[in-house]
Amino acid sequence: MKKRILSLVSAALLTGAGAPPAPNPTDDPYIWLEDWTGPRAMQWVEAENEATVAAFQNDPRYAGYYRDALAIASAKDRIAMPMLIHGRIYNFWRDADHPQGIWRYTSEADYATDAPTWTTVLDLDALSKAEGRKWVWKGASILDPDEKLALVNLSDGGEDAVSLREFDLETGAFVKGGFDIPTSKQNEGWLDADTILLARDWGEGTMTKSGYPFVVKTLKRGEPLAAAQEIYRGEASDQVGTFPQILSDGSGNRAAFLYRGVTFFGNETYLVTAQGLKKLPLPAKSNLQGMVDGQVLIQTSEAWESGGVTVPTGSLAAVPLQALQSGETLKPHILFAPNARQSIDGVAATKGHVILAINDNVRGRVMVLTPKSNAAADGWASKPVSLPDNATISIASATEKSDKAYLAVAGFLAPTTLWAMDAADPTPRQVKAMPARFDATGLAVEQFEATSTDGTKIPYFIVHRKDMKKDGSTPTIMTAYGGFEIPMTPSYAAITGKLWLERGNSFVLANIRGGGEFGPAWHEAGLKTKRQIIYDDFAAVAQDIFARKLSSPEKFGIYGGSNGGLLMGVEFNQHPDLWNGVVIQVPLLDMIRYEQIAAGASWVDEYGSVSVPAEKAFLETISPYANIRKGVDYPAPYIWTTTKDDRVGPQHARKFAARLKEYGIPYFFYEDTAGGHSGDADIEQGARLQAMQMVYFSQRLEGK
Structure with missing residues (x-):
């Protein structure tokens, strides 16, 4: 699928070619x-x-802060988050002995024990030492259905640009004579065991002005890049680029797609067939999220009317793969439509079900959706999953090869727990729990609302001591993101807890507009020239905190990164009187x-x-x-x-x-x-x- 720029996409190196004046x-x-x-x-x-x-490093507090932060980051009793591959549990792991990380596996049965025995298949520290590079893990694409081969994505020093190397999961070694693709901003998908779909820098005139590939080719095993066959070419003027995606399900259905990112949020979707590419009649603001029993899952960020059905903005719908292949009029079935305070947070397909994670007033909920005997005609059944409340719930791992899945649950004061679940009988059971990393005794979490300049209520969370004096004297730090439809939800920030909350200070998470906490409308309220409202929301939260005497400008600091860094820069300029640290x-x-x-x-x-x-x-x-x-x-x-x-x-x-x-x-x-x-x-x-x-x-x- 098309990958969001602020998370997984391969971005550009410094360039101005073709950009506006x-x-x-x-x-x-x-x-x-x-x-x-x-x-x-x-x-x-x-x-x-x-x-x-x-x-900073000569400050007497630095050594203790660094020691505590490193101990938390490298602790060996962290939860090893699972990847379900080929009937095994894989995990990418970093600790003090492996600062760059190892890729390893164990059996499902052993994983359920307190001390699994792991087998390392790839050691990035050893590889870096041998090759004189600082290789950083950027994930792997697995060849289905056997799941014995992978294309490992390796970055030199952490750049988005990666090298691709074929890796044999059975032997734990790179494949001699296998795919070995040099560094580029690139995305790949296995078309079959000997062919990959590859979008990359093929030379002059193949990258958009933002540095993404817009030319997709097929590359055969053993062939040089020069022998790759072009199957699609977007435009250099596209804001993003073109990327492949492979979907398969537990019933043996498999299909290849291409996304052309004409704009960041608007794309064209193509089905790859033996006869060529077929442009699909899907909304520009939509993404494919998986496939179950021949039903392709589509998440929308705009209303979609097709075949007499209106799919509301921010919904999850399904259409038969066969209908996409035949070109018949699509009649989407709505699996989930959010209300004004809900948004989709994650979608995962298992062998026979769909696991759907949502935000409900910035609190996590999960449900399992199951196609009825004739999904296209009879629809889908929905069943809620009982999990802890007032937390963020994410889908840690799922696979179309079975109905097994893992869910992660965390809150501001609740260390992350991992729950195993069979989607066919969704009664989760806790299998892992991370030990507390800071002393939460006497701490409380409250959710309030601030009123922005246009009267909209902006929710925020504050973590503080229960016996905090409401006189504005408490040092407090606040963060937010406010962009790209990305939500900010409660999480267990262990280092913040250890280095900040333990000392009696407070932490605030502001759910301002521009993000995805309440779906596409919450995001679109702050697009382009409407963006000032995002900055007003953030300032309104601070002013509400001061009015409640939970802190004061002299004791108040703010932080944020990337788009959140832009937010900080604007707030620095527009309201220098509201913060004493930025x-x-x-x-x-x-x-x-x-x-x-x-x-x-x-x-x-x-x-x-x-x-x-x-x-x-x-x-x-x-x-x-x-x-x-x-x-x-x-x-x-x-x-x-x-x-x-x-x-x-x-x-x-x-x-x-x-x-x-x-x-x-x-x-x-x-x-x-x-x-x-x-x-x-x-x-x-x-x-x-x-x-x-x-x-x-x-x-x-x-x-x-």
């Missing part, structure tokens, strides 16, 4: 910091890093030139484009880089990014810091040289970034 570089004195790995830019980074490392992580900040940087051109659907006058005018009003003002009493922000981020790019953070320096505004800047957009090169990097961030908040909100 931007302001004259002479108007931007820091354009040179956009030179991704240029020597001058990297010298600047080195000097900035030296000052920030000294400010952490801006791997951010977008120059919204006038964002289309020129890394994969920025792919996000025009979300932010708008400077090529459209009205959208340019709005972007000029919110762009954090463009709206820093001399003489304003800003809180000194902490801006961090990574050199290996080939998705958003470190350029935004660099230029923002440079402008602050020019204006004499205090700040901290740090750029880690590895880790990609997620800062995930190894567990030490994650612990370091967490510890430095917490030192910053401690200095700003608790005092020296």
Whole structure:
């Protein structure tokens, strides 16, 4: 399926080719910091890093924070999250002995024990040492139905660009003479045992302006890339690119599809057949989510009318694969339609059922959907699954080879638990529980609502001590995301709990618009020139907290990453009086030139484009880089990014810091040289970034 840019897609390296016109570089004195790995830019980074490392790592609290964060990240009693493959339980695992990670397996029976015996099939630390690279795990594509071969995705240092290598799960070795695809932003799917569908950089004129492949070819085992046969070509002007997806079910049905991402949220879907490609009459804002008993599952983000049926926005529907193949009029059957406070959070197909995870007023629910004897005519049955309340529930693993599945449950104060379930008889049983990582004694979780500038009620959660004084004296940190229809839901943030909550401080999660907490409408309320409402929502939550005297501006800090980093930059500019600490992580900040940087051109659907006058005018009003003002009493922000981020790019953070320096505004800047957009090169990097961030908040909100 088409993969969301902010999660799994392979993004672009620094490029401006074909992007809309931007302001004259002479108007931007820091354009040179956009030179991704240029020597001058990297010298600047080195000097900035030296000052920030000294400010944070010399703080007496840093060593303890780092030690605790690393211990949590590398603890060997974490839950080994399962992958159901070939009747085994696979898991990718990192700890102090394996900082980059190992891929390993055990039997289903052994997995259910307290101390499973694991067999390692791939050791990334050993591979990196042998090859002189820092290989980072980016997943694997498994060949069905036998599930004995995989295409392993490996990233050098954490970039979205990956190399593909064929791996034999039976022998635990790379296949000699097998598929070995060099590094690119690429996506793949097994067409058959000797053929893959491959979208990648095939050379000049095969990548969109945002750096995604738009040409898909078939590649045979043993053939060089030059021998691959083109089957589809999108357009260089597409905002995203074209990607393959393979669907199969437990009844033996199998089909290959292509997604053409014309825009970020709007795609064309094609069925791959022996006679060629067939464009499918599906909504532009829809995605295929699996297949059960020949019924293809389709999740929509817009209303869909077909065959006399109206599928509401944000629903899950099914149509027969046979109808897609024959070209007959589709008559979708609605499996789930949300109300105004619900949204779909996850869909998984098993051999004979569908597991559906939803958010209901930002609380997790799960149901099992089962096709009746004639699903196309008789529909589907629905059965709720009984699981803990007031938590986030996610589908950890499922497979179309059986009805077995695993569900993960977590809350702010409830460590993650893993539940096994047979979808044919959905009575889950807890099989794993992560030990508590921080002392939650005396802590409470409350959900409140703030009123935004247009009167809309914005929910938020606050975790605090039950005996907290309501006098505004409690140090508090708040986060949110607010974009791309991505929800933020309760989770067990062990490091935040250990390093922040244990000391009597508070944590807030704001469910602002732009995200997916309440479905597509909640997201679309803040698209493009309507985006100011997202920023108003965030400020309204802070003001509500202050009105309740749960904290105060002097004791209040905020943080967010990627699109959430943009949110932080805007709030830094628009409401400097509301916060005393602002952490801006791997951010977008120059919204006038964002289309020129890394994969920025792919996000025009979300932010708008400077090529459209009205959208340019709005972007000029919110762009954090463009709206820093001399003489304003800003809180000194902490801006961090990574050199290996080939998705958003470190350029935004660099230029923002440079402008602050020019204006004499205090700040901290740090750029880690590895880790990609997620800062995930190894567990030490994650612990370091967490510890430095917490030192910053401690200095700003608790005092020296």
